[in-house]
Amino acid sequence: xxxxxxxxxxxPAAAVLAIALAGNRLSRFxxxxxxxxxxxxxxxxAVVTFVLLLGKDAGERSQTSTLWTWLxxxxxxxxxxxxxxxxxxxxxxxxxxxxxxxxSYAVGYMHxxxxxxxxxxxxxxxxxxxxxxxxxxxxxxxxxxxxxVGLSSYLLINFWHFRHTAVAAGKKAFVMxxxxxxxxxxxxxxxxxxxxxxxxxxxxxxxxxxxxxTVATLVALGLLGGAVAKSAQVPLHxxxxxxxxxxxxxxxxxxxxxxxxxGVYLIARTAPLFEAAPAVHDLAGILGAVTLLLAGLIALVQxxxxxxxxxxxxxxxxxxxxGVGLGAYxxxxxxxxxxxxxxxxxFMAAGxxxxxxxxxxxxxxxxxLARGLPLTYRAFLVGALALAAVPPFSGFFSKDAILASAAxxxxxxxxxxxxxxxxxxxxxxxxxxxxxxxxxxxxxxxxREHLHVARFExxxxxxxxxxxxxxxAAVGGLLQIPxxxxxxxxxxxxxxxxxxxxGGVTAVVSGVLALAAxxxxxxxxxxxxxxxxxxxxxxxxxxxxxxxSLERKLYFDEAYDAAFYEPSSRLxxxxxxxxxxxxxxxxxxxxxxxxxxxxxxxxxxxTGLVRSYVLALAAGLAVLAVVFLLVS
Amino acid sequence: xxxxxxxxYLVLSVVLFATGALGVLVRRSPLIVLLALEIMLNAGNLxxxxxxxxLGDGDGQIFALTVMVVAAAEAVVGLGLIVAVxxxxxxxxxxxxxxxxx
Amino acid sequence: MxxxxxxAGNVLAWVVWVVAALALLSSGLAVVLFANPxxxxxxxxxxxxxxxxxxxxxxxxxxxxxxxxxxxxxVVVMFLFVIAYLGGRAxxxxxxxxxxxxxxxxxxTGAIAVEVVVVIALKAGDRLSDTAALDDSFGxxxxxxxxxxxxxxxxxxxxxxxxxxxxxxGVILGSALPREHRAEGGxx
Numbered sequence: 001x002x003x004x005x006x007x008x009x010x011x012p013a014a015a016v017l018a019i020a021l022a023g024n025r026l027s028r029f030x031x032x033x034x035x036x037x038x039x040x041x042x043x044x045x046a047v048v049t050f051v052l053l054l055g056k057d058a059g060e061r062s063q064t065s066t067l068w069t070w071l072x073x074x075x076x077x078x079x080x081x082x083x084x085x086x087x088x089x090x091x092x093x094x095x096x097x098x099x100x101x102x103x104s105y106a107v108g109y110m111h112x113x114x115x116x117x118x119x120x121x122x123x124x125x126x127x128x129x130x131x132x133x134x135x136x137x138x139x140x141x142x143x144x145x146x147x148x149v150g151l152s153s154y155l156l157i158n159f160w161h162f163r164h165t166a167v168a169a170g171k172k173a174f175v176m177x178x179x180x181x182x183x184x185x186x187x188x189x190x191x192x193x194x195x196x197x198x199x200x201x202x203x204x205x206x207x208x209x210x211x212x213x214t215v216a217t218l219v220a221l222g223l224l225g226g227a228v229a230k231s232a233q234v235p236l237h238x239x240x241x242x243x244x245x246x247x248x249x250x251x252x253x254x255x256x257x258x259x260x261x262x263g264v265y266l267i268a269r270t271a272p273l274f275e276a277a278p279a280v281h282d283l284a285g286i287l288g289a290v291t292l293l294l295a296g297l298i299a300l301v302q303x304x305x306x307x308x309x310x311x312x313x314x315x316x317x318x319x320x321x322x323g324v325g326l327g328a329y330x331x332x333x334x335x336x337x338x339x340x341x342x343x344x345x346x347f348m349a350a351g352x353x354x355x356x357x358x359x360x361x362x363x364x365x366x367x368x369l370a371r372g373l374p375l376t377y378r379a380f381l382v383g384a385l386a387l388a389a390v391p392p393f394s395g396f397f398s399k400d401a402i403l404a405s406a407a408x409x410x411x412x413x414x415x416x417x418x419x420x421x422x423x424x425x426x427x428x429x430x431x432x433x434x435x436x437x438x439x440x441x442x443x444x445x446x447x448r449e450h451l452h453v454a455r456f457e458x459x460x461x462x463x464x465x466x467x468x469x470x471x472x473a474a475v476g477g478l479l480q481i482p483x484x485x486x487x488x489x490x491x492x493x494x495x496x497x498x499x500x501x502x503g504g505v506t507a508v509v510s511g512v513l514a515l516a517a518x519x520x521x522x523x524x525x526x527x528x529x530x531x532x533x534x535x536x537x538x539x540x541x542x543x544x545x546x547x548x549s550l551e552r553k554l555y556f557d558e559a560y561d562a563a564f565y566e567p568s569s570r571l572x573x574x575x576x577x578x579x580x581x582x583x584x585x586x587x588x589x590x591x592x593x594x595x596x597x598x599x600x601x602x603x604x605x606x607t608g609l610v611r612s613y614v615l616a617l618a619a620g621l622a623v624l625a626v627v628f629l630l631v632s
Numbered sequence: 633x634x635x636x637x638x639x640x641y642l643v644l645s646v647v648l649f650a651t652g653a654l655g656v657l658v659r660r661s662p663l664i665v666l667l668a669l670e671i672m673l674n675a676g677n678l679x680x681x682x683x684x685x686x687l688g689d690g691d692g693q694i695f696a697l698t699v700m701v702v703a704a705a706e707a708v709v710g711l712g713l714i715v716a717v718x719x720x721x722x723x724x725x726x727x728x729x730x731x732x733x734x
Numbered sequence: 735m736x737x738x739x740x741x742a743g744n745v746l747a748w749v750v751w752v753v754a755a756l757a758l759l760s761s762g763l764a765v766v767l768f769a770n771p772x773x774x775x776x777x778x779x780x781x782x783x784x785x786x787x788x789x790x791x792x793x794x795x796x797x798x799x800x801x802x803x804x805x806x807x808x809v810v811v812m813f814l815f816v817i818a819y820l821g822g823r824a825x826x827x828x829x830x831x832x833x834x835x836x837x838x839x840x841x842x843t844g845a846i847a848v849e850v851v852v853v854i855a856l857k858a859g860d861r862l863s864d865t866a867a868l869d870d871s872f873g874x875x876x877x878x879x880x881x882x883x884x885x886x887x888x889x890x891x892x893x894x895x896x897x898x899x900x901x902x903x904g905v906i907l908g909s910a911l912p913r914e915h916r917a918e919g920g921x922x
């Protein structure tokens with residue numbers, strides 16, 4: 001079993017090395033096959049691990065496997081160790097499974113790109129990093145994976161390095177993530193001080209940190225900072241929409257299905273630390289609720305097909321944060337899984353649309369694509385229904401699980417529940433706005449001119465992963481049905497204990513209300529966008545100010561610009577003008593020319609006349625003799 | 633000891649030394665500068681021999697002989713330089729040899 | 735009291751000393767003052783010869799002989815050869831009236847001479863009055879040779895190396911032609 005788990009971890013790393021070392025000897029297509037094949041091996045290994053764990057008793061499913069001592073400093077020892085337990089295996093399955101599908105899709109999507117090999121190597125590097133993150137057996141190794149996914153995300157966002165916007169987006173993502181990495185690292189320092197180690201057993205046990213103490217709060221805040229940055233939650237969310245500059249499979253894998261959900265995994269993994277700091281734990285849920293509302297609102301007015309889905313991702317991760325913030329870890333991770341399915345599906349369907357329309361991403365130029373791309377339309381529809389949480393598609397069950405848990409978590413729970421219901425309405429509205437604008441009605445002039453449909457609408461390589469994901473998005477939710485069975489909760493039970501969901505009437509009312517909100521959103525979207533009309537434009541003119549601030553993403557970028565960028569770029573300029581230039585640059589120049597002046601004059605004494613030198617010697621001797629005379 | 637005491641020799645030596653130094657300082661012909669240098673060296677030798685006699689120790693004479701050797705070597709090199717300079721069709725005037733001007 | 739000590743040998747020694755000292759100083763001045771280097775070189779011979787006489791008075795017979803042989807016989811002859819080779823170009827008449835440099839030189843050298851004389855007269859006179867008694871071998875070639883090959887062997891050997899280097903240097907300086915001559919087909 002440990003062998004399988006290590007295989008799962010190292011297969012993508014081997015693929016990176018193979019692609020990097022083989023260079024031109026490996027064809028571009030071959031590089032894609034190596035990357036996706038290695039991820040497939042990872043998935044098989046994850047399944048083997050899962051099946052072997054399934055054969056054990058629930059209490060014996062957690063174990064650690066150490067290969068060697070990775071770092072040692074004084075009394076501290078950190079092994080290269082992986083944790084094999086239900087939580088990590090759950091994440092391994094999601095990461096390697098969805099990763100395999102997306103890497104296979106990418107072989108088709110990136111076909112013909114000049115730097116395809118580099119792309120596939122980065123992609124495999126990302127899968128390795130993500131697996132390291134979820135399999136790490138101690139928090140330090142987890143941090144290493146955490147940083148590595150940030151790195152590979154950066155590399156992939158500006159993969160098209162000739163685009164200035166892509167490079168800027170990559171830098172932005174890296175810097176925002178670095179803020180989170182820093183708070184994460186600070187939390188680990190505090191933990192080392194308190195617990196003397198970073199392995200899960202000694203840090204996540206009972207009573208490591210006193211509940212409600214300052215240290216516990218600081219540790220939890222640090223971890224939350226890391227989680228918020230990586231998962232693009234308010235206030236560190238601004239990098240995610242810009243990250244859509246990367247190739248679409250990157251958006252699907254990193255910025256929808258896996259990396260951005262790492263924050264949710266982190267909170268679930270370090271649940272005891274958060275439970276020791278209830279205020280921070282609640283804060284996680286509140287931030288999630290704020291994010292899901294803000295992102296939902298902003299998504300309503302975005303016009304770039306990938307950005308709409310990106311804001312939707314933020315919003316859905318907000319739901320997961322609500323879940324794990326309230327202690328409903330099973331529900332949060334369940335939503336993580338279904339979200340990975342349907343969001344990857346939506347991105348990949350969007351990728352097919354973008355491919356078919358000569359890289360056009362503006363939905364205002366699209367329309368009526370259902371006729372030209374019927375299979376894609378159906379896949380997108382499945383994803384949209386799952387995202388909008390319409391039963392029996394997967395999103396309904398996972399979102400319902402979060403809402404039902406919230407309904408059983410006291411006053412704060414009810415507040416977050418209300419936000420979730422509003423969010424469900426917004427989700428349905430923006431999702432179906434996107435669907436109707438892109439696919440419904442008559443083909444737009446742009447579409448008529450540029451639509452180019454390949455066999456299977458994007459080629460077989462792109463079509464089959466979409467089909468598989470559509471299937472998963474449709475039925476994946478049946479794993480756990482609130483009030484009926486809780487496969488995910490039960491599986492995760494040995495690692496994290498979720499709170500009880502509301503039962504009985506409350507659960508039914510909650511589910512019905514969520515469904516009603518979703519249907520209302522769909523209906524409104526149908527009324528506004530199903531046929532081209534004046535109503536959206538009218539609404540926009542009536543609420544011009546609101547619309548504009550939403551289109552400017554609520555001015556977060558501008559605020560950060562004013563708060564951080566402007567001062568830090570003006571301060572050095574001012575310092576240069578006031579301090580450095582007069583104090584250092586000019587004084588150095590003055591010193592130099594002064595020395596040159598003086599030495600020019602001193603050089604005049606070097607006449608080159610030997611006689612004058614000798615005279616100086618003789619005169620010196622005469623003076624010296626006088627000195628001797630006086631002294632002796 | 634016959635004749636005047638050591639002090640007389642030393643006075644003679646220093647006057648001779650001053651004469652040689654004067655020659656080095658005021659003459660511009662490198663040849664005469666070299667000759668004056670020889671005088672200075674010999675003034676030193678005279679003092680060495682005088683002290684050797686005063687102390688009854690032969691080491692001073694050894695010193696004087698060594699100085700002679702050095703003087704001979706110096707004369708060889710100095711004269712060689714003078715010949716080399718004269719081949720360059722440069723005036724034999726130490727005040728014109730100012731290539732080392734700073 | 736001084737007269738009482740005068741005997742015939744001592745008087746002769748005084749006379750020789752005075753004559754040698756006068757010859758020494760006057761020939762030294764002549765070396766410095768002659769305009770023609772040829773005369774200067776000749777005056778140097780006289781200078782060296784009178785020095786050799788003084789050495790004899792100081793019981794340094796071997797050094798006196800070496801002085802005459804090495805200096806007067808070899809070094810000065812070398813000077814004369816070079817002066818003859820250079821011909822008229824070697825002449826260096828006085829530049830004229832005393833320049834500042836010349837005045838300063840006279841002052842400096844005069845000061846040195848006066849100071850040392852004052853030191854000898856005032857401070858060291860007493861200590862210089864009594865001289866050591868000598869045995870017969872003092873200053874003889876045998877004793878010099880013994881000293882050179884025992885206590886001062888290193889200096890002796892180093893001296894030979896210095897001479898060798900000087901000889902090589904002299905050959906190189908004397909034989910190296912300026913570049914333009916070489917280009918015209920001169921010796922390599």
